[in-house]
Amino acid sequence: MNTYARQPVAFVRGQGIWLWDEAGRKYLDALAGIAVNTLGHNHPRLVRALSEQIGRIIHTSNLFQVPLQEAAADRVAGITGLDEVFFCNSGLEANEAAIKVARKYGHDRGVHEPAIIVMEKAFHGRSLATLSATGSRKVQAGFEPLVQGFVRVPLNDLEAVRQVATHNKNVVAVFIEPIQGEGGINVSRLEYLRGLKEICDANQWLFMSDEVQCGLGRSGKWFVYQHAGFLPDVVPLAKGLGSGVPVGACVVGGRGRGVFKPGNHGSTFGGNPLAMTAVVTTLDTIKEENLLANAVSVGDAIRGGLAAALQGVAGVTEIRGMGLMIGIELDRPCGELVGRALEAGLVLNVTADNVIRILPALVIGEAEGRELVERLVPVVKAFLAQGAAQPRAAAAR
Ligand SMILES: *Cc1c(COP(=O)(O)O)cnc(C)c1O
Secondary structure: OOOOOOOOOOEEEEEEOEEEEOOOOEEEEOOHHHHOOOOOEOOHHHHHHHHHHHHHOOOOOOOOOOHHHHHHHHHHHHHHOOOEEEEEOOHHHHHHHHHHHHHHHHHHOOOOOOEEEEEOOOOOOOOHHHHHHOOOHHHHOOOOOOOOOEEEEOOOOHHHHHHHHHHOOOEEEEEEOOEEOOOOOEEOOHHHHHHHHHHHHHHOOEEEEOOOOOOOOOOOOOOOHHHHOOOOOEEEEOHHHHOOOOOEEEEEOHHHOOOOOOOOOOOOOOOOHHHHHHHHHHHHHHHHOOHHHHHHHHHHHHHHHHHHHHOOOOOEEEEEEEOOEEEEEEOOOOOOHHHHHHHOOEEOEEEOOOEEEEOOOOOOOHHHHHHHHHHHHHHHHHHHHOOOOOOHHHHHO
16 A cells, blocks of 8 residues: 655665665665664664574463563563563554553542543554544644544643543543654653642552653663653553564553453464564663663763754754653754755655654764764755745745
8 A cells, every 4th residue: 555655765674773785885874673673783683583483483372381471571660660561562552451450540540531632743553543633733643533432632731631630530540751763853851741740649549651662771761751850650662672572562560560460452473483583683682782871871862962052043943852862953844955965875754744853773883873963964064055945934924
């Protein structure tokens, strides 16, 4: 089906943060398959572990014991600080599981029409429940009727959540992407997250942190909630969890613990030995190669370099983000920058119409970070200088 407007390039080989196309041209990969290739391309340790596992066994079934799934779950529990893990195959599935946990949690407490607070501009996936939770009309349009039971508020607005708490007794959970990815790299203030957690505790709601994109080391800690210093009840994960092998997880602790019982949820592929090898190897390598510290230092250097070169340039609205999750907001739609960057040997993405999104692999080195800035800055400046598209305000006049 024609569901993607694709760029006219095919990458056939990768090494670290570098990609090669069919003609042998080399590109710096500042996107990592949309925050997926945590360890970059062709990481020797991942290649070896996966190859060996394929030679042993790829898939069995959740009808039997899966020791590698237990090993992966132990590691996920360890880094999240939570207790129970359900493995699935994608981000929307992890979020679908989270929404089901919230509804079941509500029903178990006698709330027959449980509601979940969600945020404007959030992205949670494209299944019917997750697109209904998503705060984008573009994602929802044409797929109505939407799944009910979501109440929407603006991000970083505690008063809006307090209002809902007083008027809606059906609320059972808050569902938030602490750094919105698709919505334009919108960062939650840490004191906002703490305030939200307090409201959740006061009302016995679940705090559900969608860390599918921002989690797993990208922010400089394993998870964004760890910057705020508390434990959520539900944490959906996917994207970077298997460094490119499709895998997701819904992790629960606190009030979310024990909500799912045998028969409440399932997945045929979920947690198979191949995917679990990818999880174990990814998490162990992040630890052993100190990639959290690397995300902080190289991420800071990239943001610093971008700010030095672009802050104050007409057309650049804001440079923001955390660790290796970076957005540059322009005052005009800039989708065509993706093609211009490719011509300059740089792979990136534009989201929310006017935000350049940088999500490199966590293995990116300091020199590579400088190279990224050196390739990106002239592309942005040339685009803005040529007035390739009119600023929004001007277009509206
Ligand atoms: C990408 C994303 C999803 C959906 O993940 P899929 O694997 O594409 O289903 C959900 N939530 C967030 C925050 C995402 O970035």
